[in-house]
Amino acid sequence: MNRRIVVPIVTLLAFTVIAVGLYLFQPWRMFTSSTVTEDIPSVTETVTPAPTQSGQPSVEPSEPSAEPSPIAPREILTGELISHEHASTGTAKIIELADGSQILRLEGLDTSDGPDLRVWLTDAPVIEGVDGWHVFDDGAYLDLGALKANKGNHNYAIPPGADLTAYSSVSIWCARFAVSFGAAELEGQV
Template sequence: MKYHLKSFTLLLVCALVAVMSCKNKELTPADNVNITPGDSTGGTSSGSTTFDPTTQTLVSEGKFKDGGHPTSGTVKLYRQGTTYTLVFDSFKTDEGPDLRIYLAEDTKANNFIELVELKNTGNFYLTLPDNAEVAKRKQVLIWCKRFSVLFGSAELMAPAQM
Protein backbone atom coordinates (compact mmCIF):
# COMPACT_ATOMS: atom_id res chain seq x y z
CA MET A 1 0.00 0.00 0.00
CA LYS A 2 2.84 2.36 0.93
CA TYR A 3 4.55 1.66 -2.44
CA HIS A 4 1.36 2.43 -4.40
CA LEU A 5 0.88 5.72 -2.53
CA LYS A 6 4.45 6.79 -3.34
CA SER A 7 3.97 5.87 -7.01
CA PHE A 8 0.69 7.76 -7.16
CA THR A 9 2.26 10.83 -5.52
CA LEU A 10 5.19 10.78 -7.96
CA LEU A 11 2.80 10.45 -10.91
CA LEU A 12 0.70 13.35 -9.61
CA VAL A 13 3.78 15.58 -9.18
CA CYS A 14 4.95 14.77 -12.74
CA ALA A 15 1.52 15.60 -14.14
CA LEU A 16 1.46 18.92 -12.27
CA VAL A 17 4.92 19.82 -13.59
CA ALA A 18 3.79 19.06 -17.14
CA VAL A 19 0.67 21.20 -16.81
CA MET A 20 2.51 24.07 -15.11
CA SER A 21 5.19 24.05 -17.83
CA CYS A 22 2.54 25.00 -20.39
CA LYS A 23 2.08 28.55 -19.11
CA ASN A 24 -1.00 30.69 -19.71
CA LYS A 25 1.01 33.49 -21.29
CA GLU A 26 0.10 34.49 -24.81
CA LEU A 27 2.51 34.41 -27.72
CA THR A 28 3.37 37.70 -29.36
CA PRO A 29 1.43 38.72 -32.47
CA ALA A 30 2.95 38.72 -35.92
CA ASP A 31 1.65 40.63 -38.90
CA ASN A 32 1.48 38.60 -42.11
CA VAL A 33 4.53 36.48 -41.38
CA ASN A 34 5.48 33.88 -43.95
CA ILE A 35 6.78 30.82 -42.13
CA THR A 36 8.09 27.99 -44.23
CA PRO A 37 8.58 24.47 -42.83
CA GLY A 38 11.94 24.23 -41.12
CA ASP A 39 12.05 27.96 -40.27
CA SER A 40 12.06 27.69 -36.50
CA THR A 41 12.80 31.36 -35.96
CA GLY A 42 9.23 32.46 -36.66
CA GLY A 43 10.61 35.26 -38.80
CA THR A 44 9.95 36.02 -42.41
CA SER A 45 11.49 33.89 -45.08
CA SER A 46 12.52 34.96 -48.53
CA GLY A 47 9.78 36.23 -50.83
CA SER A 48 6.59 38.12 -50.09
CA THR A 49 5.40 38.48 -46.50
CA THR A 50 1.74 38.80 -47.50
CA PHE A 51 -0.52 36.13 -48.90
CA ASP A 52 -2.54 36.82 -52.07
CA PRO A 53 -5.63 34.57 -52.10
CA THR A 54 -6.72 35.82 -55.54
CA THR A 55 -4.13 33.57 -57.19
CA GLN A 56 -5.17 30.51 -55.12
CA THR A 57 -8.11 28.11 -54.80
CA LEU A 58 -9.68 27.80 -51.35
CA VAL A 59 -9.83 24.07 -50.57
CA SER A 60 -10.98 23.99 -46.95
CA GLU A 61 -11.10 25.98 -43.74
CA GLY A 62 -11.64 25.58 -40.02
CA LYS A 63 -12.09 27.47 -36.78
CA PHE A 64 -9.76 26.78 -33.89
CA LYS A 65 -11.23 25.41 -30.70
CA ASP A 66 -9.66 24.96 -27.31
CA GLY A 67 -7.77 21.83 -26.40
CA GLY A 68 -5.91 22.10 -23.11
CA HIS A 69 -5.52 25.88 -23.52
CA PRO A 70 -7.56 28.74 -25.02
CA THR A 71 -7.00 28.77 -28.78
CA SER A 72 -8.89 30.83 -31.37
CA GLY A 73 -8.80 32.10 -34.93
CA THR A 74 -9.26 30.50 -38.31
CA VAL A 75 -7.10 28.55 -40.72
CA LYS A 76 -7.66 28.17 -44.45
CA LEU A 77 -6.07 25.72 -46.86
CA TYR A 78 -5.35 27.09 -50.33
CA ARG A 79 -4.02 25.31 -53.43
CA GLN A 80 -2.11 26.67 -56.39
CA GLY A 81 -1.19 23.88 -58.78
CA THR A 82 0.32 21.17 -56.57
CA THR A 83 1.34 23.58 -53.78
CA TYR A 84 -0.78 23.89 -50.63
CA THR A 85 -0.65 26.79 -48.18
CA LEU A 86 -2.16 27.14 -44.70
CA VAL A 87 -3.25 30.70 -43.87
CA PHE A 88 -3.80 31.60 -40.20
CA ASP A 89 -6.09 34.55 -39.47
CA SER A 90 -6.51 36.20 -36.05
CA PHE A 91 -4.80 33.16 -34.55
CA LYS A 92 -4.23 33.19 -30.80
CA THR A 93 -3.12 30.64 -28.19
CA ASP A 94 -1.21 30.46 -24.92
CA GLU A 95 2.57 30.25 -24.85
CA GLY A 96 4.07 26.82 -24.30
CA PRO A 97 7.55 25.40 -23.89
CA ASP A 98 7.66 23.53 -27.20
CA LEU A 99 4.65 24.40 -29.39
CA ARG A 100 4.43 22.97 -32.89
CA ILE A 101 1.93 23.07 -35.71
CA TYR A 102 0.94 19.57 -36.78
CA LEU A 103 -1.26 18.37 -39.60
CA ALA A 104 -2.88 15.12 -38.45
CA GLU A 105 -5.70 12.65 -39.04
CA ASP A 106 -7.26 13.37 -35.63
CA THR A 107 -6.82 15.47 -32.50
CA LYS A 108 -4.73 12.72 -30.86
CA ALA A 109 -1.96 13.42 -33.43
CA ASN A 110 -2.31 10.09 -35.21
CA ASN A 111 -0.46 9.98 -38.53
CA PHE A 112 0.75 13.56 -38.03
CA ILE A 113 3.33 15.60 -39.85
CA GLU A 114 5.16 18.36 -38.00
CA LEU A 115 5.03 21.57 -40.03
CA VAL A 116 6.87 24.16 -37.95
CA GLU A 117 7.70 25.34 -34.44
CA LEU A 118 5.10 27.92 -33.41
CA LYS A 119 6.51 31.30 -32.41
CA ASN A 120 3.71 33.68 -33.48
CA THR A 121 0.07 34.56 -33.21
CA GLY A 122 -1.98 36.83 -35.44
CA ASN A 123 -1.94 36.52 -39.22
CA PHE A 124 0.63 34.32 -40.95
CA TYR A 125 0.89 31.55 -43.50
CA LEU A 126 3.07 28.58 -44.31
CA THR A 127 3.63 26.50 -47.39
CA LEU A 128 3.08 22.78 -46.83
CA PRO A 129 5.67 20.18 -47.79
CA ASP A 130 4.91 17.82 -50.69
CA ASN A 131 4.26 14.90 -48.29
CA ALA A 132 1.51 16.70 -46.33
CA GLU A 133 -1.28 14.38 -47.62
CA VAL A 134 -4.00 17.00 -47.08
CA ALA A 135 -6.72 14.58 -48.22
CA LYS A 136 -6.02 12.38 -45.15
CA ARG A 137 -4.83 14.93 -42.61
CA LYS A 138 -7.76 17.26 -41.86
CA GLN A 139 -6.77 18.44 -38.36
CA VAL A 140 -4.48 21.41 -37.76
CA LEU A 141 -3.10 20.94 -34.26
CA ILE A 142 -1.31 23.29 -31.92
CA TRP A 143 0.71 20.73 -30.01
CA CYS A 144 3.12 20.95 -27.06
CA LYS A 145 5.70 18.45 -28.24
CA ARG A 146 7.62 18.25 -24.95
CA PHE A 147 4.58 17.17 -22.91
CA SER A 148 2.30 15.74 -25.65
CA VAL A 149 -0.46 18.26 -24.87
CA LEU A 150 -3.03 19.49 -27.39
CA PHE A 151 -3.40 23.25 -27.00
CA GLY A 152 -6.06 23.63 -29.70
CA SER A 153 -7.22 22.33 -33.07
CA ALA A 154 -9.10 23.22 -36.22
CA GLU A 155 -10.79 20.72 -38.50
CA LEU A 156 -10.36 21.56 -42.18
CA MET A 157 -13.71 21.27 -43.97
CA ALA A 158 -15.00 22.32 -47.37
CA PRO A 159 -16.11 26.00 -47.22
CA ALA A 160 -19.78 25.09 -47.73
CA GLN A 161 -19.69 22.89 -44.58
CA MET A 162 -18.64 25.77 -42.30
Protein backbone atom coordinates in the same frame (compact mmCIF):
# COMPACT_ATOMS: atom_id res chain seq x y z
CA MET B 1 22.50 11.70 10.18
CA ASN B 2 24.79 14.66 10.55
CA ARG B 3 23.04 18.00 10.00
CA ARG B 4 26.11 19.40 8.17
CA ILE B 5 25.60 16.77 5.47
CA VAL B 6 21.79 16.76 5.26
CA VAL B 7 21.27 20.53 4.81
CA PRO B 8 23.57 20.88 1.76
CA ILE B 9 22.11 17.75 0.15
CA VAL B 10 18.52 18.93 0.65
CA THR B 11 19.45 22.40 -0.64
CA LEU B 12 21.11 20.94 -3.75
CA LEU B 13 18.11 18.70 -4.42
CA ALA B 14 15.71 21.66 -4.01
CA PHE B 15 17.69 23.78 -6.49
CA THR B 16 17.81 20.87 -8.95
CA VAL B 17 14.04 20.33 -8.73
CA ILE B 18 13.41 24.06 -9.21
CA ALA B 19 15.79 24.27 -12.20
CA VAL B 20 14.24 21.24 -13.90
CA GLY B 21 10.73 22.58 -13.22
CA LEU B 22 11.60 25.96 -14.70
CA TYR B 23 13.13 24.31 -17.77
CA LEU B 24 10.16 22.03 -18.38
CA PHE B 25 7.24 24.28 -17.56
CA GLN B 26 8.69 27.71 -18.49
CA PRO B 27 6.11 29.48 -16.31
CA TRP B 28 7.16 32.94 -17.52
CA ARG B 29 5.48 32.10 -20.85
CA MET B 30 2.12 32.63 -19.14
CA PHE B 31 3.04 36.31 -19.20
CA THR B 32 4.69 36.54 -22.64
CA SER B 33 3.07 37.04 -25.99
CA SER B 34 4.21 37.58 -29.56
CA THR B 35 2.43 38.53 -32.76
CA VAL B 36 3.33 37.73 -36.36
CA THR B 37 1.32 39.18 -39.23
CA GLU B 38 2.10 37.71 -42.65
CA ASP B 39 0.28 38.37 -45.90
CA ILE B 40 -0.95 35.53 -48.07
CA PRO B 41 1.82 34.88 -50.60
CA SER B 42 0.89 35.68 -54.18
CA VAL B 43 2.47 34.68 -57.43
CA THR B 44 2.62 37.31 -60.11
CA GLU B 45 2.11 36.48 -63.73
CA THR B 46 3.34 38.80 -66.44
CA VAL B 47 0.71 39.51 -69.05
CA THR B 48 2.36 39.63 -72.46
CA PRO B 49 0.57 41.25 -75.39
CA ALA B 50 -0.53 38.81 -78.10
CA PRO B 51 1.91 38.53 -81.03
CA THR B 52 0.99 39.88 -84.44
CA GLN B 53 1.43 37.93 -87.71
CA SER B 54 5.05 39.08 -87.82
CA GLY B 55 5.60 37.29 -84.51
CA GLN B 56 6.31 40.51 -82.63
CA PRO B 57 4.04 41.67 -79.78
CA SER B 58 1.61 44.34 -80.84
CA VAL B 59 2.19 47.29 -78.57
CA GLU B 60 0.92 50.70 -79.56
CA PRO B 61 2.76 53.67 -78.06
CA SER B 62 -0.50 54.84 -76.49
CA GLU B 63 -1.08 51.47 -74.74
CA PRO B 64 0.24 51.07 -71.22
CA SER B 65 3.01 48.52 -70.80
CA ALA B 66 2.11 45.07 -69.55
CA GLU B 67 2.23 45.02 -65.73
CA PRO B 68 2.44 41.89 -63.60
CA SER B 69 -0.92 41.04 -62.05
CA PRO B 70 -1.32 38.95 -58.93
CA ILE B 71 -3.03 35.60 -59.29
CA ALA B 72 -5.52 34.96 -56.52
CA PRO B 73 -4.90 32.05 -54.14
CA ARG B 74 -7.65 29.45 -53.69
CA GLU B 75 -8.96 28.19 -50.33
CA ILE B 76 -9.20 24.41 -50.29
CA LEU B 77 -10.03 23.55 -46.67
CA THR B 78 -11.02 25.66 -43.68
CA GLY B 79 -11.97 25.28 -40.03
CA GLU B 80 -12.40 27.23 -36.78
CA LEU B 81 -10.05 26.59 -33.87
CA ILE B 82 -11.54 25.29 -30.66
CA SER B 83 -9.85 25.45 -27.26
CA HIS B 84 -8.17 22.47 -25.69
CA GLU B 85 -5.52 22.81 -22.95
CA HIS B 86 -5.46 26.60 -23.47
CA ALA B 87 -8.05 29.06 -24.79
CA SER B 88 -7.52 29.28 -28.55
CA THR B 89 -9.39 31.07 -31.32
CA GLY B 90 -8.83 31.73 -35.01
CA THR B 91 -9.29 30.15 -38.40
CA ALA B 92 -7.14 27.50 -40.09
CA LYS B 93 -7.12 27.47 -43.89
CA ILE B 94 -5.31 25.39 -46.45
CA ILE B 95 -4.68 27.60 -49.44
CA GLU B 96 -3.42 26.63 -52.88
CA LEU B 97 -1.27 29.27 -54.53
CA ALA B 98 -1.21 29.91 -58.28
CA ASP B 99 2.05 27.97 -58.69
CA GLY B 100 0.38 24.87 -57.20
CA SER B 101 2.14 25.08 -53.83
CA GLN B 102 0.02 24.90 -50.70
CA ILE B 103 0.17 26.60 -47.33
CA LEU B 104 -1.62 26.27 -44.02
CA ARG B 105 -2.69 29.72 -42.89
CA LEU B 106 -3.70 30.57 -39.34
CA GLU B 107 -5.77 33.76 -39.33
CA GLY B 108 -6.77 35.74 -36.27
CA LEU B 109 -4.88 33.29 -34.07
CA ASP B 110 -5.05 33.96 -30.35
CA THR B 111 -3.71 31.30 -28.00
CA SER B 112 -1.33 31.04 -25.05
CA ASP B 113 2.42 31.00 -25.41
CA GLY B 114 4.07 27.76 -24.40
CA PRO B 115 7.16 25.60 -24.71
CA ASP B 116 7.83 23.72 -27.97
CA LEU B 117 4.57 24.57 -29.76
CA ARG B 118 4.23 22.96 -33.19
CA VAL B 119 1.69 23.23 -36.02
CA TRP B 120 0.42 19.83 -37.15
CA LEU B 121 -1.87 18.54 -39.86
CA THR B 122 -3.39 15.33 -38.45
CA ASP B 123 -5.83 12.56 -39.21
CA ALA B 124 -7.34 12.73 -35.71
CA PRO B 125 -10.89 13.93 -35.07
CA VAL B 126 -11.31 17.20 -33.22
CA ILE B 127 -13.01 16.41 -29.92
CA GLU B 128 -14.09 19.15 -27.54
CA GLY B 129 -13.04 19.04 -23.90
CA VAL B 130 -10.34 17.09 -22.09
CA ASP B 131 -10.97 13.97 -24.21
CA GLY B 132 -9.61 15.84 -27.25
CA TRP B 133 -6.38 17.08 -25.69
CA HIS B 134 -4.19 14.05 -26.37
CA VAL B 135 -5.51 12.39 -29.56
CA PHE B 136 -3.40 14.09 -32.21
CA ASP B 137 -0.24 12.02 -31.85
CA ASP B 138 -2.17 8.72 -31.89
CA GLY B 139 -2.29 8.51 -35.70
CA ALA B 140 -0.73 10.16 -38.71
CA TYR B 141 0.42 13.75 -38.51
CA LEU B 142 2.52 16.14 -40.56
CA ASP B 143 4.64 18.58 -38.56
CA LEU B 144 4.69 21.94 -40.39
CA GLY B 145 7.14 23.52 -37.95
CA ALA B 146 7.27 25.64 -34.84
CA LEU B 147 4.38 28.00 -34.11
CA LYS B 148 5.70 31.42 -35.22
CA ALA B 149 3.82 33.39 -32.56
CA ASN B 150 0.81 32.92 -30.32
CA LYS B 151 -1.13 35.72 -32.05
CA GLY B 152 -1.62 36.98 -35.58
CA ASN B 153 -1.79 35.63 -39.13
CA HIS B 154 0.83 33.02 -40.07
CA ASN B 155 1.65 30.91 -43.12
CA TYR B 156 3.18 27.42 -42.95
CA ALA B 157 4.43 25.72 -46.12
CA ILE B 158 2.98 22.28 -46.83
CA PRO B 159 5.59 20.00 -48.37
CA PRO B 160 5.09 19.29 -52.08
CA GLY B 161 3.40 15.95 -52.63
CA ALA B 162 1.69 15.89 -49.22
CA ASP B 163 -1.59 13.98 -49.51
CA LEU B 164 -4.11 16.38 -48.00
CA THR B 165 -6.84 13.73 -48.15
CA ALA B 166 -4.93 11.91 -45.38
CA TYR B 167 -5.40 14.79 -42.90
CA SER B 168 -8.66 16.08 -41.47
CA SER B 169 -7.58 18.53 -38.78
CA VAL B 170 -5.00 21.04 -37.56
CA SER B 171 -3.57 21.10 -34.05
CA ILE B 172 -1.41 23.59 -32.21
CA TRP B 173 0.54 20.89 -30.44
CA CYS B 174 2.76 21.23 -27.37
CA ALA B 175 5.43 18.61 -28.06
CA ARG B 176 6.96 19.01 -24.60
CA PHE B 177 3.81 17.82 -22.81
CA ALA B 178 2.04 15.96 -25.67
CA VAL B 179 -1.10 18.09 -25.47
CA SER B 180 -3.14 20.16 -27.92
CA PHE B 181 -3.55 23.86 -27.13
CA GLY B 182 -6.28 24.15 -29.78
CA ALA B 183 -7.47 22.40 -32.93
CA ALA B 184 -9.65 22.85 -36.01
CA GLU B 185 -11.60 20.30 -38.05
CA LEU B 186 -10.90 21.00 -41.75
CA GLU B 187 -13.81 21.04 -44.19
CA GLY B 188 -13.99 21.55 -47.94
CA GLN B 189 -12.90 19.86 -51.16
CA VAL B 190 -9.30 18.85 -51.86
